[in-house]
Amino acid sequence: MTLDEAMEAIRQGKEVTHKYLQHSETKSLRFKDGKFYDKEGYYLNSLSVMVQLQQACYNEGWSIVEHK
16 A cells, blocks of 8 residues: 555544554554554654655555454
8 A cells, every 4th residue: 555545544544554664663553633643542743753754665565454
């Protein structure tokens, strides 16, 4: 999934992850009430998230987190 597709999924209330996020403390991203949250529910600085996502390595490699 591309970054644009991942951002659309986030806007729809889905939790998404990226192959690089899976190996970090963040693990996945959710968007609620205009804010980004990580897997554990901690608020993330939106500006920092958007700056990080501008890196070319985040253009592809996204997936929706499936909850069991």
